Amino acid sequence: MTLNRKGKTVRNLALCVLLGVLLHALMGFPPCTVRAMCRQFQASRLLAGEIEPLHVRHERYGYSGDWVYRVRTFIVAKSGETYASFLYSRNLLQNEIDYHYTPKIEQNALCAAWNGTIYATGPFAEADSAILEIKAELRNRDKVLKSKTFTIAGERLENEVFGFPYSLDMLGGGLSGWAPEDLPDELSLYNIARLWYGDYWDEDGGHGIRHADLPCVLTLYDGSGRELERYDLSIDNYEIFFN
Amino acid sequence: MRDEFQIWVDAVCEQVRFWPDRKGIEKELRIHYEDHCRALERLNYEPKLAAERSLRAMGNAQEVGWALDRIHKPWLGWLWKFSEGTLLMLVLIVLWLTVSAGGVEQLIFRTRQQLEWTDPPAWADHVSLECGDVYLAPGEVRETGGNVEAELRFWVKVREPVPDFQPWELEVADNRGAVSFREWGDGRRQTSGYLEWERVPYWGWTRHQMTLRLILDYRPDWVEVSAPGGGRDWVLRAEWEEEP
Numbered sequence: 302m303t304l305n306r307k308g309k310t311v312r313n314l315a316l317c318v319l320l321g322v323l324l325h326a327l328m329g330f331p332p333c334t335v336r337a338m339c340r341q342f343q344a345s346r347l348l349a350g351e352i353e354p355l356h357v358r359h360e361r362y363g364y365s366g367d368w369v370y371r372v373r374t375f376i377v378a379k380s381g382e383t384y385a386s387f388l389y390s391r392n393l394l395q396n397e398i399d400y401h402y403t404p405k406i407e408q409n410a411l412c413a414a415w416n417g418t419i420y421a422t423g424p425f426a427e428a429d430s431a432i433l434e435i436k437a438e439l440r441n442r443d444k445v446l447k448s449k450t451f452t453i454a455g456e457r458l459e460n461e462v463f464g465f466p467y468s469l470d471m472l473g474g475g476l477s478g479w480a481p482e483d484l485p486d487e488l489s490l491y492n493i494a495r496l497w498y499g500d501y502w503d504e505d506g507g508h509g510i511r512h513a514d515l516p517c518v519l520t521l522y523d524g525s526g527r528e529l530e531r532y533d534l535s536i537d538n539y540e541i542f543f544n
Numbered sequence: 545m546r547d548e549f550q551i552w553v554d555a556v557c558e559q560v561r562f563w564p565d566r567k568g569i570e571k572e573l574r575i576h577y578e579d580h581c582r583a584l585e586r587l588n589y590e591p592k593l594a595a596e597r598s599l600r601a602m603g604n605a606q607e608v609g610w611a612l613d614r615i616h617k618p619w620l621g622w623l624w625k626f627s628e629g630t631l632l633m634l635v636l637i638v639l640w641l642t643v644s645a646g647g648v649e650q651l652i653f654r655t656r657q658q659l660e661w662t663d664p665p666a667w668a669d670h671v672s673l674e675c676g677d678v679y680l681a682p683g684e685v686r687e688t689g690g691n692v693e694a695e696l697r698f699w700v701k702v703r704e705p706v707p708d709f710q711p712w713e714l715e716v717a718d719n720r721g722a723v724s725f726r727e728w729g730d731g732r733r734q735t736s737g738y739l740e741w742e743r744v745p746y747w748g749w750t751r752h753q754m755t756l757r758l759i760l761d762y763r764p765d766w767v768e769v770s771a772p773g774g775g776r777d778w779v780l781r782a783e784w785e786e787e788p
Contacts, residue, residue: 306620306621306624307620309624309627310620310623310624310627313624313627313628313630313631314627316631317627317630317631317634320631320634320635320638321634323638324634324637324638324641326651327638327641327642327648327650327651328641329650329705329707330704330705330707330749331707340675340704341704341706341707343674343675344675344676344702344703344704344706345706346771347673347675347676347678347700347771347778348673348674348675349671349673349674349778350674351674352674380674394637397707
């Protein structure tokens with residue numbers, strides 16, 4: 302039976318729907334919305350309570366080898382009393398979790414850094430302002446050679462989220478070759494997160510950067526400046542500099 | 545006259561808003577016109593007269609054009625074009641994914657695992673979460689080379705397909721109070737109290753199974769597993785029967 306134009310159009314559209322479903326399955330059911338990303342993250346990590354995105358940040362980015370720009374979506378979310386931060390990366394039709402940022406899951410409050418901002422999330426609705434103090438230490442085995450505390454004033458981003466900006470000013474390659482204890486003191490948080498945690502291999506002159514938890518103290522204040530609460534949190538140094 | 549036909553058919557096609565069809569319409573009208581001319585010439589009409597009579601018989605250009613425009617609706621035409629283009633694009637993408645990206649192997653593999661999923665035993669410990677259900681049951685305990693291998697078997701049913709199932713941030717404790725192990729997405733591990741552990745995953749789309757193999761230097765009586773690491777959002781317990 303020869304189909305008229307209307308029949309051909311209906312047939313084509315039906316085939317498009319079937320192929321679209323097949324394509325979605327072939328790509329592993331990538332989530333299309335922020336809510337879907339949250340649900341997928343929740344299911345993949347077996348979080349108990351209903352998950353709710355608290356703060357979302359989209360950015361265009363290109364990794365080496367990419368043909369087109371990606372859209373990265375950084376999400377801070379809450380599931381019951383569990384807080385999580387994770388990153389999704391969309392490249393054309395595919396949208397999957399991006400392990401250039403290691404997802405974090407913590408109870409009661411969370412501190413996570415990504416691409417120039419440290420996010421603190423928790424039951425902070427009552428607070429008017431917040432201060433974050435991050436401590437970095439340069440160690441030689443068990444001995445602390447130097448320590449530096451960075452104090453950053455927070456900006457309320459959402460009801461339960463404060464943002465603490467830090468500069469992404471990577472110093473030139475010259476300083477990377479220095480021994481950490483010889484580096485100048487006036488280094489930014491971004492540079493200290495890399496340069497104070499390097500392991501240097503004498504044999505071949507190479508070096509790597511080890512993971513380290515930087516202790517953070519989050520202090521919340523009310524409108525009159527009275528301290529409300531303090532939280533002892535931590536962030537991994539890789540979160541600060543590895544974008 | 546043939547030039548006059550071109551003028552006439554251009555006037556007809558101008559009325560047809562869906563311009564991709566104009567070429568086809570002109571071709572059809574031209575065939576019709578030329579057939580009429582040949583028929584008249586076979587009746588011994590002069591070619592010039594046959595052409596004139598044929599053109600007159602075609603009708604008023606504007607009225608013919610309006611009638612054709614009603615048949616060749618623009619919205620249906622564009623929808624048809626869109627459906628053809630989209631279908632072609634989808635076919636190419638699916639072919640590319642099938643041939644180069646290994647999408648079909650993954651689809652078949654995980655679909656097979658999904659269908660081969662077996663229900664957990666009735667006595668397995670169970671927790672219902674917002675995203676699905678988790679079951680835990682003790683597996684075999686074997687003594688090998690001076691060590692003890694204790695298996696924990698997980699079954700997971702989630703409500704939506706999960707392409708990347710990573711319940712790795714688990715906290716495990718046993719009767720000796722041994723602490724936790726955690727594995728992060730970047731491969732880092734933190735372990736304390738156990739000699740080693742390994743995961744043997746088996747997962748489909750919404751049905752997953754996993755065997756955790758704990759390598760210890762003693763035989764455990766029970767093990768508790770909680771997640772996410774450090775959270776204890778949920779806790780499951782596996783107990784082994786005492787040896788006779």
